[in-house]
């Protein structure tokens with residue numbers, strides 16, 4: 001942010017501090033040496049292009065282009081690294097100064113499918129936020145159900161009852177984490193617990209509640225006597241299909257009601273279930289549509305000045321998160337310019353060495369912290385606190401002081417029924433027609449990564465944003481646990497991100513003069529995932545093919561140019577390992593991540609590139625492929641053992657298997673050639689390509705296993721193998737120009 005600390009005019013101590021990472025100067029020197037290496041590589045490529053008619057001329061030109069793109073991409077990845085910034089909020093100062101006038105906070109939770117996101121998972125998130133260490137009468141929790149499932153509604157009702165026991169229990173014993181499922185999984189033995197009796201009671205209640213919900217889901221029926229207990233069930237008397245139903249809004253607990261209390265007599269937070277109207281012909285804009293509906297419904301009911309956005313699987317892992325976020329917003333000096341506070345995504349189902357590279361150690365600890373350093377944190381859709389006005393499209397102005405302590409009075413004298421009815425009208429299909437919703441107001445439509453575009457738009461309206469990455473993660477979710485799901489997720493992301501690059505929101509154009517150039521570049525690290533697939537795919541196919549034909553593509557080992565390649569390769573990778581280890585990764589996790597980067601690039605990102613182009617040409621529409629959060633037991637077992645789960649005959653695996661086989665073949669052939677040549681000429685000319693294929697073979701080991709050795713359900717189906725062998729034969733027969 002270019003400043004050292006917050007604080008007030010009357011020399012009040014600041015509510016937060018920021019500090020630049022150490023050794024940035026040293027890093028800059030080191031990065032410059034790599035840059036020199038990259039430039040030398042470019043020079044070598046340009047000055048050594050084979051003459052017309054010589055074998056491998058075009059292959060060489062392809063290498064030139066790939067290395068040029070890699071080089072440019074590397075340069076943009078430097079911008080956040082030059083500006084890594086850490087933040088420290090002071091929640092005690094906040095309590096001391098503002099404890100009696102803490103602002104209201106609305107919490108939005110999105111769910112979209114009761115099968116992929118089971119109701120028990122959803123309410124676990126709900127319960128974790130209901131029990132935040134924050135005045136309950138100031139909290140409101142809204143659940144948006146795009147699956148419009150009666151079972152999710154029922155589960156929420158059960159959660160509101162269990163909350164009467166859970167909230168006091170959490171507060172009395174300072175329980176952490178406050179997600180019951182996570183808490184009981186961590187503390188499963190009563191002997192470790194000092195307050196055994198109460199612990200046992202709560203655990204029993206929790207299990208009974210879970211059983212009731214699960215058996216209702218299993219039998220696909222909610223018992224009649226339960227249905228009689230709440231008028232809300234009548235919504236499902238009409239025909240409610242996932243994509244065809246009326247608006248539903250049910251206020252389950254009303255925070256204004258002094259009789260709505262927990263077992264200790266303390267007020268319960270407001271709890272609202274909503275499912276916006278959907279009709280088959282009307283686009284509903286996926287999660288962005290759901291969030292915008294939530295924005296309107298909440299402004300009718302509680303209208304809190306601050307909002308926390310969460311995915312249904314992201315439970316709160318720190319009871320004080322709200323207070324910490326408020327330290328940024330309420331800081332007297334810098335608070336009024338802050339639009340949102342983003343936390344990194346954390347996961348609670350990672351394996352020891354994170355086989356699918358889900359936990360983005362370096363992205364979280366370095367890149368996002370660097371972007372945050374420019375005052376332009378990346379909005380990631382979940383685990384993010386927002387200032388309501390900013391989401392409503394307000395522009396920043398210097399005299400803005402923040403209206404957080406202005407209480408909304410309008411709901412005081414309206415009955416629950418009135419509120420529900422007026423809220424319903426706000427989430428009908430037709431409500432947004434002809435309005436600025438999805439454009440200037442709320443989350444932006446038309447992009448599967450609505451969050452990134454929205455964050456950028458907010459920053460370009462003059463606001464700053466905070467990236468806060470404390471040691472202990474504040475939110476933990478469910479990470480993809482099969483390769484399929486992981487690749488689907490990355491395909492959606494890379495597609496959405498590349499789409500932003502092409503849209504009017506391209507940071508270099510839209511952000512020009514509004515956000516720092518370094519921030520524009522850093523945004524593009526992500527926006528350009530899809531096109532980076534091309535040089536990568538080129539690098540894993542053309543050098544091995546040329547090796548098979550005996551065409552050298554790299555300088556001779558005896559030439560000085562070789563040093564430039566060797567230096568860039570070694571320095572970049574050694575640094576990458578050091579950076580990963582310092583960010584909390586293990587060596588093996590780093591290695592797995594390299595594997596995942598390769599796989600993502602040649603599959604997800606590659607296909608995403610074409611789908612984006614198709615969309616740009618108007619040949620297809622935006623989709624949001626939801627990630628499945630449940631897996632079967634044997635899949636889960638393999639996940640625990642860190643065995644890659646392929647299992648389907650996805651076309652992505654054909655690409656992957658073909659490149660793996662090609663490199664294996666060229667490694668064997670190349671090694672033979674190098675070994676057999678007694679004059680070391682082949683060694684001098686081809687060794688770089690042999691090493692490259694060797695590394696790719698190592699990376700692809702699980703692919704060979706899945707193709708030829710494994711017989712469990714997670715192996716690669718033989719149809720994929722046949723296709724790959726066929727493609728490989730074609731590739732080998734092709735002449736090289």
Ligand SMILES: O=c1ccn([C@@H]2O[C@H](COP(=O)(O)OP(=O)(O)O[C@H]3O[C@H](CO)[C@@H](O)[C@H](O)[C@H]3O)[C@@H](O)[C@H]2O)c(=O)[nH]1
Nearest residue numbers: 110111112146286287290311312380381382448449626627
């Ligand atoms: O039509 C939809 C589709 C999705 N969702 C919700 O969106 C969230 C994210 O979906 P998920 O399948 O879990 O996707 P992820 O890839 O895990 O989501 C990441 O990427 C998304 C953008 O692609 C961001 O919006 C998310 O916050 C971020 O966690 C979930 O809570 C869904 O219930 C809806 O509410 N309505």
Ligand SMILES: [Mn+2]
Nearest residue numbers: 311313477627
């Ligand atoms: Mn998710």
